[in-house]
Amino acid sequence: MPHTLPDLPYAYDALEPHIDAMTMEIHHSRHHQTYVNNLNAALEGTGLEETPVDELLASLDKVPADKRQAVINNGGGHSNHTMFWEMMSPQGGGQPKGQVAAAIDEQLGGFDDFKDAFKKAALGRFGSGWAWLSVTPEKKLVVENSLNQDSPISNGNTPVLGLDVWEHAYYLKFQNKRPDYIEAFFNVINWDEVERRYQAATA
Amino acid sequence: MAFELPALPYDKGALAPYLSAEALDYHHGKHHQAHVDTLNALVEGTEYDRQSLEDIIQSTSGKLFHQAAQAWNHTFFWHCLSPQGGGEPHGDVGQAIVTEYGTFAAFKEAFNGIALDHLGVGWIWLVKRGDGGVEIVASHDADTPIAHGQTPLLVVDLWEHAYYIDYRHARGKYLEAIWQLINWDFVNQNVS
Numbered sequence: 001m002p003h004t005l006p007d008l009p010y011a012y013d014a015l016e017p018h019i020d021a022m023t024m025e026i027h028h029s030r031h032h033q034t035y036v037n038n039l040n041a042a043l044e045g046t047g048l049e050e051t052p053v054d055e056l057l058a059s060l061d062k063v064p065a066d067k068r069q070a071v072i073n074n075g076g077g078h079s080n081h082t083m084f085w086e087m088m089s090p091q092g093g094g095q096p097k098g099q100v101a102a103a104i105d106e107q108l109g110g111f112d113d114f115k116d117a118f119k120k121a122a123l124g125r126f127g128s129g130w131a132w133l134s135v136t137p138e139k140k141l142v143v144e145n146s147l148n149q150d151s152p153i154s155n156g157n158t159p160v161l162g163l164d165v166w167e168h169a170y171y172l173k174f175q176n177k178r179p180d181y182i183e184a185f186f187n188v189i190n191w192d193e194v195e196r197r198y199q200a201a202t203a
Numbered sequence: 204m205a206f207e208l209p210a211l212p213y214d215k216g217a218l219a220p221y222l223s224a225e226a227l228d229y230h231h232g233k234h235h236q237a238h239v240d241t242l243n244a245l246v247e248g249t250e251y252d253r254q255s256l257e258d259i260i261q262s263t264s265g266k267l268f269h270q271a272a273q274a275w276n277h278t279f280f281w282h283c284l285s286p287q288g289g290g291e292p293h294g295d296v297g298q299a300i301v302t303e304y305g306t307f308a309a310f311k312e313a314f315n316g317i318a319l320d321h322l323g324v325g326w327i328w329l330v331k332r333g334d335g336g337v338e339i340v341a342s343h344d345a346d347t348p349i350a351h352g353q354t355p356l357l358v359v360d361l362w363e364h365a366y367y368i369d370y371r372h373a374r375g376k377y378l379e380a381i382w383q384l385i386n387w388d389f390v391n392q393n394v395s
Contacts, residue, residue, distance in 0.1 A: 026371050026372055030371070030372040031372055034372075073322045126266075126269050126344055126345070127323060127324045127325075127343070127344035127345075127362075128323045128324050128363070129323075147323070148322055148323040149322070149323075166323075166363065167324070167362065167363035167364050167367060168363050168367065168372060171363060171364060171367040171368070172367065172368075172371075175229050175233065175364075175368075176229060176233045176234055176237060176364065
């Protein structure tokens with residue numbers, strides 16, 4: 001079965017007032033849907049139509065050369081957004097917990113230092129892209145950012161938290177004020193999901 | 204000497220209904236202003252603070268290049284639009300477009316196609332080639348033809364902030380609106 005748009009795990013207005021309903025609706029039903037449509041179109045006839053998207057991103061050399069950039073852009077767009085929706089929750093915010101909290105303390109200097117580094121990564125991405133907290137192949141946490149829809153998966157890292165810093169993610173509510181949007185995101189981070197992903201990535 | 208934000212060459216409500224006053228307020232008053240302000244902060248006390256924007260663009264990369272190029276690109280973009288704009292190109296540019304693309308409609312289709320396929324943010328340009336012909340070029344982020352020795356004739360901003368207030372995700376609708384505003388007199392001036 002070709003790739004499909006996943007339902008949001010909550011209603012469009014569930015993240016109000018931090019992330020507004022109109023942004024969520026356009027972001028999910030228009031932007032994400034377009035990545036899904038374009039990914040399916042790019043994969044048609046390649047024999048890779050049913051390969052899970054993260055598997056494609058992890059081994060781009062298996063994608064025919066003339067489709068590779070389309071898969072990076074649209075497969076990345078599909079994978080990144082799917083994860084992004086799960087990274088947020090109406091019950092989110094606060095501090096990290098469990099093993100990932102301990103790892104943030106040990107490896108990144110604690111939550112405040114991590115938050116500063118993450119903000120810097122999100123603000124330092126000129127143009128459009130993502131900020132990430134990822135686990136390296138050596139099982140170390142790293143804060144990084146990526147261009148456009150490039151996924152950390154393609155560089156061997158496993159993202160456990162991601163923030164979309166394309167203007168479409170925040171323009172209706174925050175306009176040019178990306179720093180305010182980053183602050184708002186911290187109020188909805190689903191740390192249970194970050195912990196689940198961290199445990200899976202380090203198992 | 205500090206760089207200054209140039210005034211819009213028309214009233215900020217003058218491009219409605221194609222581009223709203225609110226959109227121009229943010230785009231010119233916040234985004235363009237922020238590039239000028241950040242640029243001034245970066246050049247203060249450096250060898251660049253007496254250079255022209257064009258010189259900075261040609262000799263830098265990274266953060267300084269981004270800010271200088273965005274400041275320059277936006278000023279050029281504002282002049283490419285006019286409340287009296289739109290219609291078909293005339294003069295040298297009209298001729299060069301027909302020579303290269305056959306018809307204005309075919310040119311528009313090619314321009315829109317490249318603009319819609321352009322991933323992420325950037326700009327789409329019509330540039331003059333060394334042989335006198337014209338060519339459509341898309342650039343990523345802040346990149347600009349004047350950094351590559353090309354002569355820009357026309358530009359359209361493809362950053363999401365250029366169209367999100369008026370058109371949301373619909374870049375195609377924004378492009379249709381922009382064609383109603385193109386200042387072909389200015390585009391022709393850039394040929395010489």
